[in-house]
Amino acid sequence: MSTSKIQIIEAGRDAEAAPSQPSSAAGYKVFNRIIDWITNDRLQLLNITERINEIVRKSGIRDGIVHLQSLHTTSSVFINEWQDALLQDVKNFFEQIVQREQYYRHNDPEYSDCERKNADSHMRGMLMGQTLCLQVRNASVLLGTWQSIIFAEFDGPRSRSLAVQVSGV
Amino acid sequence: MSTSKIQIIEAGRDAEAAPSQPSSAAGYKVFNRIIDWITNDRLQLLNITERINEIVRKSGIRDGIVHLQSLHTTSSVFINEWQDALLQDVKNFFEQIVQREQYYRHNDPEYSDCERKNADSHMRGMLMGQTLCLQVRNASVLLGTWQSIIFAEFDGPRSRSLAVQVSGV
Amino acid sequence: MSTSKIQIIEAGRDAEAAPSQPSSAAGYKVFNRIIDWITNDRLQLLNITERINEIVRKSGIRDGIVHLQSLHTTSSVFINEWQDALLQDVKNFFEQIVQREQYYRHNDPEYSDCERKNADSHMRGMLMGQTLCLQVRNASVLLGTWQSIIFAEFDGPRSRSLAVQVSGV
Numbered sequence: 001m002s003t004s005k006i007q008i009i010e011a012g013r014d015a016e017a018a019p020s021q022p023s024s025a026a027g028y029k030v031f032n033r034i035i036d037w038i039t040n041d042r043l044q045l046l047n048i049t050e051r052i053n054e055i056v057r058k059s060g061i062r063d064g065i066v067h068l069q070s071l072h073t074t075s076s077v078f079i080n081e082w083q084d085a086l087l088q089d090v091k092n093f094f095e096q097i098v099q100r101e102q103y104y105r106h107n108d109p110e111y112s113d114c115e116r117k118n119a120d121s122h123m124r125g126m127l128m129g130q131t132l133c134l135q136v137r138n139a140s141v142l143l144g145t146w147q148s149i150i151f152a153e154f155d156g157p158r159s160r161s162l163a164v165q166v167s168g169v
Numbered sequence: 170m171s172t173s174k175i176q177i178i179e180a181g182r183d184a185e186a187a188p189s190q191p192s193s194a195a196g197y198k199v200f201n202r203i204i205d206w207i208t209n210d211r212l213q214l215l216n217i218t219e220r221i222n223e224i225v226r227k228s229g230i231r232d233g234i235v236h237l238q239s240l241h242t243t244s245s246v247f248i249n250e251w252q253d254a255l256l257q258d259v260k261n262f263f264e265q266i267v268q269r270e271q272y273y274r275h276n277d278p279e280y281s282d283c284e285r286k287n288a289d290s291h292m293r294g295m296l297m298g299q300t301l302c303l304q305v306r307n308a309s310v311l312l313g314t315w316q317s318i319i320f321a322e323f324d325g326p327r328s329r330s331l332a333v334q335v336s337g338v
Numbered sequence: 339m340s341t342s343k344i345q346i347i348e349a350g351r352d353a354e355a356a357p358s359q360p361s362s363a364a365g366y367k368v369f370n371r372i373i374d375w376i377t378n379d380r381l382q383l384l385n386i387t388e389r390i391n392e393i394v395r396k397s398g399i400r401d402g403i404v405h406l407q408s409l410h411t412t413s414s415v416f417i418n419e420w421q422d423a424l425l426q427d428v429k430n431f432f433e434q435i436v437q438r439e440q441y442y443r444h445n446d447p448e449y450s451d452c453e454r455k456n457a458d459s460h461m462r463g464m465l466m467g468q469t470l471c472l473q474v475r476n477a478s479v480l481l482g483t484w485q486s487i488i489f490a491e492f493d494g495p496r497s498r499s500l501a502v503q504v505s506g507v
Contacts, residue, residue, distance in 0.1 A: 028197045028366045030232040030337055032306055063368040064505060065405060067234060069304055071313030073250045080464045081411045085443035085450035089457050090464065097266070097435070105254035112254035119255065123262050126249045126297075128464075130316070133302050133471050135407055135503045137370055142501055144409030147468070163311055165304045167233060167337065168368055168505065197366045199401040199506055201475055236403060238473055240482030242419045266435070274423035281423035288424065292431050295418045295466075299485070302471050332480055334473045336402060336506065 031059035031166040034071075039156035043091055046151040047082050048162070052134075053141050055164050062139045064168015068132045071163060074121035074155035076128035082148035094154070098123040121155035128152060136168055200228035200335040203240075208325035212260055215320040216251050217331070221303075222310050224333050231308045233337015237301045240332060243290035243324035245297035251317035263323070267292040290324035297321060305337055369397035369504040372409075377494035381429055384489040385420045386500070390472075391479050393502050400477045402506015406470045409501060412459035412493035414466035420486035432492070436461040459493035466490060474506055 033055050037046070056066055068077050080090065104119030105111040132149065135142040143149070151162065202224050206215070225235055237246050249259065273288030274280040301318065304311040312318070320331065371393050375384070394404055406415050418428060442457030443449040470487065473480040481487070489500065 028338065032232065032304070063370065063503075065234070065403070065503070067302060067304055069311060071311075071316065073248060073313070073315050078464055079411065079468050080460060083444065083450065083452070085446065085452075086457065086460055088449075089442045089444050089461070093436070093461050098262070104258045106252065106258050108254065111257075112252065114252070114254075119258050122249060122255055123258070126247055126259065129298070129467070130248050131302055133405060133469055135370070135405055135501055137501075137503075142407060142409075144411070144499075146411050147409065161313075163304055163306075165232075165234070165306075169366065197507065201401065201473070234403070236471060236473055238480060240480075240485065242417060242482070242484050267431070273427045275421065275427050277423065280426075281421065283421070283423075288427050291418060291424055292427070295416055295428065298467070299417050300471055330482075332473055332475075334401075334403070334475075 027169050029059070029061055029167065029169070031061060033164045034161050035164060036159060036161045038159050039153040041153065042156050043094060044153040044156050045087050045090065046153070047148050048151050049141070049143070049149045052149055052164060056136055056141055056166055057139060059166035061136055061166045061168045064136045064166065066134050066136050066141055067165045067167070068134075068149070069163045070130040070151065071161045072125070073130070074118055074125045075160060076125050076130055076152040076154065077132040077162070078128055078150055078152070079132070079143075079147050080150055081146040082150070094124050094152075098127065116155060118155045124152070124154040136166060196338050198228070198230055198336065198338070200230060202333045203330050204333060205328065205330050207328050208322040210322065211325050212263065213322040213325055214256050214259065215322070216317050217320050218310070218312070218318045221318055221333060225305055225310055225335055226308060228335035230305055230335045230337045233305045233335065235303050235305050235310055236334045236336075237303075237318070238332045239299040239320065240330045241294070242299070243287055243294045244329060245294050245299055245321040245323065246301040246331070247297050247319055247321070248301070248312075248316050249319055250315040251319070263293050263321075267296065285324060287324045293321075293323040305335060365507050367397070367399055367505065367507070369399060371502045372499050373502060374497060374499050376497050377491040379491065380494050381432065382491040382494055383425050383428065384491070385486050386489050387479070387481070387487045390487055390502060394474055394479055394504055395477060397504035399474055399504045399506045402474045402504065404472050404474050404479055405503045405505070406472075406487070407501045408468040408489065409499045410463070411468070412456055412463045413498060414463050414468055414490040414492065415470040415500070416466055416488055416490070417470070417481075417485050418488055419484040420488070432462050432490075436465065454493060456493045462490075462492040474504060
């Protein structure tokens with residue numbers, strides 16, 4: 001479940017939006033990347049902390065903001081402690097707070113052409129949010145001792161993309 | 170329910186905070202706007218994606234951040250797919266996760282002078298959040314294929330304001 | 339429960355990351371601070387609006403972003419109205435939406451070495467989020483009439499730190 005086990009490709013496909021030289025204004029810079037991976041389970045948690053720190057280091061930005069945005073409604077990015085026992089509780093929490101089995105119009109062929117029957121995934125993604133903004137200080141992501149950056153897959157297995165933007169000086 | 174049907178006024182009332190020339194520092198710019206509309210229902214969802222993109226285009230900023238902030242505690246801004254069937258599920262979800270009819274001190278004249286009896290609206294707004302920060306790339310808001318920006322009214326009908334700030338280069 | 343009653347120390351301990359002179363690029367500045375306090379209850383709400391505005395004023399930044407990040411997974415920062423009756427409802431809501439007494443692996447010595455039995459605190463912190471980004475306009479934090487910035491302690495009493503970053507022009 002660690003990032004070392006998942007396949008992550010740093011994409012060059014936003015080449016137009018993110019030229020190899022970052023945008024800048026007399027020291028102020030914006031550094032854009034998109035990272036991709038393939039998830040294995042319907043509900044899966046990935047620790048992406050190290051990947052984000054690597055991008056921040058590459059950006060050359062010392063003080064500013066790193067913004068993360070999952071490009072998929074049925075996923076999320078948030079902070080929590082990365083501990084095996086707790087991660088199981090987190091998954092159970094998502095299954096409790098948003099029931100998969102109840103009636104949803106989005107899953108009903110009479111109202112919707114969605115074949116994935118993933119209304120629960122949409123609610124979980126919406127509740128937890130697809131964006132996360134963190135401070136960059138001293139050329140790395142500011143995090144408390146027990147804080148890890150977690151990507152949550154709510155409708156896997158699928159190919160997923162996360163847009164990372166570092167801005168500052 | 171589309172933005173074309175709601176009344177939106179681009180306000181000039183933050184004239185002091187947002188002069189017609191954006192703040193800038195050798196290329197870095199901050200572009201401030203407030204947009205207003207009037208909602209029709211107690212619980213209503215509005216697709217504001219196009220309005221935000223229009224402001225981003227006007228800002229002249231190519232790479233950076235667009236920050237959205239509803240100025241009302243009983244409302245919210247978040248991302249989800251804009252599909253009729255799903256929007257009905259989303260409304261049901263808010264009604265399930267925060268009950269309107271249970272006892273709240275905020276609705277009890279013995280403890281509170283609030284006449285709107287809108288404690289549920291406060292909980293829904295707090296849970297979903299009043300702010301949303303998205304990346305600007307290539308002079309437009311970065312969004313995945315199925316991602317729309319949604320404003321949620323939890324205590325309408327009312328007049329509502331959303332502060333939009335675009336910053337970057 | 340007001341900030342005037344809690345002990346807040348503006349920390350100099352991030353001296354390396356935040357030198358006394360803010361980082362800048364021809365007018366663009368990043369101003370970093372960490373503020374600390376000690377909470378009194380397991381579940382406690384603090385109104386930190388004035389403290390944040392004070393830091394924004396000190397930063398000298400007129401237009402931009404203020405980013406708040408609690409450095410602890412079992413806490414949160416969000417917006418709501420600061421009204422006594424409503425604050426009691428907010429606490430009840432957290433106790434309802436995440437039960438403390440149910441089974442969690444994180445609280446089970448067979449799976450976890452956490453002695454605080456605070457799985458519920460982790461869920462509440464994760465659900466509400468540890469970060470909040472607000473607009474700075476006219477040299478102060480942009481907030482609607484009824485919006486206050488609230489720090490939520492979910493596992494006190496403890497010493498807590500909040501990283502505040504103001505960036506812009």
